[in-house]
Amino acid sequence: MENNHFDILTQKAKEVRMMILEEIAVPGQGHVGGSFSAVESLVALYNGLMNIDPDNPQMKKRDRFILSKGHAGPGLYAVLAERGYFDRKMLLTLNQPNTNLPSHSDMNRTPGIDMTTGSLGQGISCAVGMAYASRLMKDDNFVYCMVGDGEAQEGQVWEAALAGANFNLDNLILFMDYNKLQLDGKLSDIVDMGDMEMKWKAFGYETYSIDGHSFKEIFDTVAAAKEVKGKPKMIILNTIKGKGVNSIEKLGFKNHSMPVTQALIDEANMELFGRSEMKWL
Numbered sequence: 001m002e003n004n005h006f007d008i009l010t011q012k013a014k015e016v017r018m019m020i021l022e023e024i025a026v027p028g029q030g031h032v033g034g035s036f037s038a039v040e041s042l043v044a045l046y047n048g049l050m051n052i053d054p055d056n057p058q059m060k061k062r063d064r065f066i067l068s069k070g071h072a073g074p075g076l077y078a079v080l081a082e083r084g085y086f087d088r089k090m091l092l093t094l095n096q097p098n099t100n101l102p103s104h105s106d107m108n109r110t111p112g113i114d115m116t117t118g119s120l121g122q123g124i125s126c127a128v129g130m131a132y133a134s135r136l137m138k139d140d141n142f143v144y145c146m147v148g149d150g151e152a153q154e155g156q157v158w159e160a161a162l163a164g165a166n167f168n169l170d171n172l173i174l175f176m177d178y179n180k181l182q183l184d185g186k187l188s189d190i191v192d193m194g195d196m197e198m199k200w201k202a203f204g205y206e207t208y209s210i211d212g213h214s215f216k217e218i219f220d221t222v223a224a225a226k227e228v229k230g231k232p233k234m235i236i237l238n239t240i241k242g243k244g245v246n247s248i249e250k251l252g253f254k255n256h257s258m259p260v261t262q263a264l265i266d267e268a269n270m271e272l273f274g275r276s277e278m279k280w281l
Contacts, residue, residue: 005048006215006216006219009040009043009044009047009048009215010215012043012047012082013039013040013043013244014244014272014273015082015280016039016042016043016075016078016079016082017036017039017244017245017268017272018265018268018269018272018273018278018280019078019081019082019088019091019280019281020032020035020036020039020074020075020078021260021264021265021268022091022092022265022279022280022281023074023077023078023091023092023094023281024074024094024260025260025261025262025265026092026093026094026095026096027094027095027096027103028259028260029257029258029259029260030074030094030095030103030257030258030260031071031072031073031074031075031103031256031257032074032242032248032255032256032257032258032260033179033181033241033242033248033251033253033255033256033257033258034069034071034072034075034148034177034179034241034256035072035073035074035075035076035078036075036241036242036243036244036245036248036255037177037179037212037237037239037240037241037242037243038069038072038075038076038146038177038237038239039075039079039243039244040212040213040214040215040218041146041175041177041212041218041237042075042076042079042146043079043082043215044215044218044219044222045065045144046065046079046080046083047083048219049144049218049219049222050062050063050065050142050144051063051141051142054080054083054084054085054112055084057085057111057112060139061139061140061141062141063141063142063143063144064114064115064127064130064134064141064142064143064144065114065143065144065145065146066114066115066117066123066124066126066127066130066143066144066145066146067105067115067117067123067145067146068117068120068121068122068123068124068127068145068146068147068148068151069117069120069123069146069147069148069151069177070104070105070116070117070118070119070120070123071103071104071118071257072146072148072177073101073102073103073104073105073118074094074103076105076113077091077094077101077110078091080110080111080112080113083112085111085112086100086110086111086112088280088281089281091281092281104116104117104118105117105118114130115127115130120148120150120151120154121151121154121155121156121157121160122156123145123147124145124147124156124157124160124161124174125156125159125160125163127143127144127145127160127172127174128160128163128164128167128169128172130143131143131164131169131171131172131232132167132169134171135167135169135171141171142171142172142173142226143171143172143173144173144174144175145172145173145174145175146174146175146176146177147174147175147176147177148176148177148182149176149177149178149179149180149182149187149193149196150181150182150183150187150190152176152193152196153190153191153193158203161200161203161205162203162204164204164205164232165203165204165205165231165232166204168230168231168232169231169232170228170229170230170231170232170233172232172233173222173225173226173232173233173235174205174232174233174234174235175234175235175236175237176196176200176234176235176236176237177212177237177239178196178212178236178237178238178239179239179240179241179243180241181241181252181253181256182253182256183253183256183257184253184256185253186253196209196236197209197236200234200236204231204232205231205232205233205234206225206228206231206232206233206234207233207234207235207236208221208224208225208233208234208235208236209236209238210235210236210237210238211237211238212237212238212239213239213240213243218235218237221235222235241253241255241256242255244268244272245264245267245268245271245272246271247264247267248264248268
């Protein structure tokens with residue numbers, strides 16, 4: 001992958017962060033932290049890693065993506081809008097009456113959403129089932145799924161993990177958004193997950209641990225994962241909750257769901273683009 005492509009994606013990531021803020025400013029509060037920590041991986045998936053067609057969201061034999069941490073839906077919506085699945089202005093309907101953009105991803109409402117998620121632990125189970133079905137259908141595609149680190153405290157996550165390894169689903173590539181914070185504190189203070197990398201290895205996954213904000217590492221690791229046969233893969237993304245805007249990062253777990261004001265939008269625009277008055281939606 002050319003370095004100039006990564007430069008383009010870096011600019012896209014900044015733009016997506018601004019779209020997320022303007023989107024969440026409509027209801028006034030929403031899931032900023034976990035959306036921001038996932039931006040680079042989402043941008044990478046929808047801009048080069050996945051076999052998709054925004055003009056044909058239901059294309060047969062396409063790659064699938066399931067956002068198991070469904071509360072980061074605003075982040076995924078912004079990436080889908082930037083990629084052309086629907087008009088950016090639709091982001092201004094987030095959580096509004098009769099919206100097609102509820103706070104958690106809904107495949108029956110939003111173009112480009114492959115699975116409804118929000119009840120933590122269920123998205124990865126769906127991903128395992130979809131990967132198994134794709135193999136039976138000989139679709140020759142990949143199923144990607146992002147799991148939250150706090151979500152990994154759900155027992156259902158590990159039941160699904162066992163099934164994925166048992167069926168040798170080498171078309172299943174998981175991401176762990178490992179920002180080490182959850183709704184009300186540090187992961188280690190609530191339910192310490194120990195050595196996350198060794199856990200997934202023990203469950204039979206080819207496991208990688210990378211900088212989740214590095215486009216180069218994301219692209220290189222996915223390419224390597226695709227070459228591994230006979231087992232599913234887990235890419236642990238070491239991320240920062242709220243990554244991209246200093247004042248949001250400094251809030252720590254309090255940015256999980258937070259107010260978004262025009263003043264914050266202006267501040268973020270100035271930090272990311274050097275101008276406070278820019279509009280993205």
